[in-house]
Amino acid sequence: MIVRNLKDANASARRIVSPDGNWESTRLLLKDDGMGFSFHITTIYKDADFHLHYKKHLESVYCISGRGEVETLSDGVKYPIEPGTIYILDKNDDHMLRAFEEMQMACVFNPPLNGKEVHHEDGSYSLEAEAVVDE
Structure with missing residues (x-):
């Protein structure tokens, strides 16, 4: 059994802050945990407006708090x-994400993330990024 606490994870290497200043993500479950998916609590900062295109990952995103919109770029x-x-x-939808208020989201990725991923210029993640090492 794996048991983790969000507060503890936020104070560890599992908390990743985007270099562009749009989001932060605490990665509670990662590839090394062996579950076949990863699970994150992600905060999208107010007024963030950015392009995402996960070409190698599928993602489900559940909004816990805040308001915004997602736009599919194909249509x-x-x-x-x-x-x-x-x-x-x-x-693998190419999309824009906009936060009208700060949003807290629960995110699931398949295949699972390793932990240190941040978005490339095209909005994607690497398939084999550096793993988070618990302290």
């Missing part, structure tokens, strides 16, 4: 995000 459709909303990037 320009905008979907409101509010507490209780889930959006699922089941086709």
